[in-house]
Amino acid sequence: MTVAAKAKTKTKTKRGDLAREKLKAAAVRVLNQTGFHQMRIKDVTQEAGVATGLFYHYFKNLESLVREVMSEHIERFEATADIERDVSKGAWLERMRSHYRLVVQTYAEEPGVMRCVQQFAADDPAFREHWRSSYNQRMEQLVQAFPRVFPEVEIPADEVRLLVYALGGIGQDFLHEYYVEQNADLRSSEYTQDQIADWLAALFYRGLFASNPARESLSHAQILMDIKRGGL
Structure with a gap:
């Protein structure tokens, strides 16, 4: 292959990668607007600003597109080294908070995607197994760490x-109600992502260590330090 031919192929590949990413980004926006069960290929291509026929050049069907988008979200949650990059060893509250920051951010910015996780898992056995396997793997990391802690x-x-596993569910129902269902009672007060992550991390810490984190280590959830039974 000549140098010119190689350059042309590289340019074509780069253009194809950009088109693929454009379709995936459009799919995320459509999921946040309409949800998985209402989404159509035409919705995605219109959102991406490309011809419908181009879709099939990159994806077999709508399910294959959604599966790839969902799988990339799973990879984000699995990237422990990146999530805890700036956390000191043994700083358990900050470790918890770093993971909750990512989860809260995802719910806040992509509520339709988080709704789709449940919807798509119900429809696609392969994705459901992938999602459950990923979650179980993350839980097992804590199980294995327990004797060291x-x-x-x-x-x-x-x-x-x-x-x-019981502690791992802390906050999931709240996040779904607050961001996905837009529960009016919960949203009568607006909370920042940092506030919510701080609260959830503090609750997880209390559940795991049966004690409060240091008050000064909390940015927003200091009131938890005052919640205790009378006389204790």
């Missing part, structure tokens, strides 16, 4: 797993 505690692994 609490070396003096002797507790069966199955009970550690029960504890971790």
Whole structure:
């Protein structure tokens, strides 16, 4: 292949990559506007500003597009090293807060995508298995870390797993109601993403360590320090 031919192929590939990303970005916007079950290929191509026929050059069908978009979101949640990049070793509250920041940001900026996770998982067994496998893997990381965090505690692994999975659900219903369902009662007060992440991280910390984090380590959830039974 000549130098000119190689350059032409590279340009064509780059153009194709840009078109593919454009369609995926458009799909995210449509999901946030209408949801998965109402979305059509025409909606995506119109949002992307491309011809409908171009869609099939990059994706077999609507499901393959949504599967790729959803899989990329899963990869973001799995990127522990990136999420905890600026967190000091042993800083458990900040570790929790860094993960909640990403989750809260995703719910806040892409509520339709988070709704789609449940909808698409119900319709697509392969994606459901991918999503569950990813979630289970993240929970197992905490299960494996438990003996290192609490070396003096002797507790069966199955009970550690029960504890971790129970704690892992903290905030999920709230985030769905607040961002996806736009619950009017919850949204009567507006909270920033940082406020919500701080609250959820503090709740997770209390559940895991059965104690409060240092008051000065919290940015917004200091009131939790004052919530305790009388006489204790």
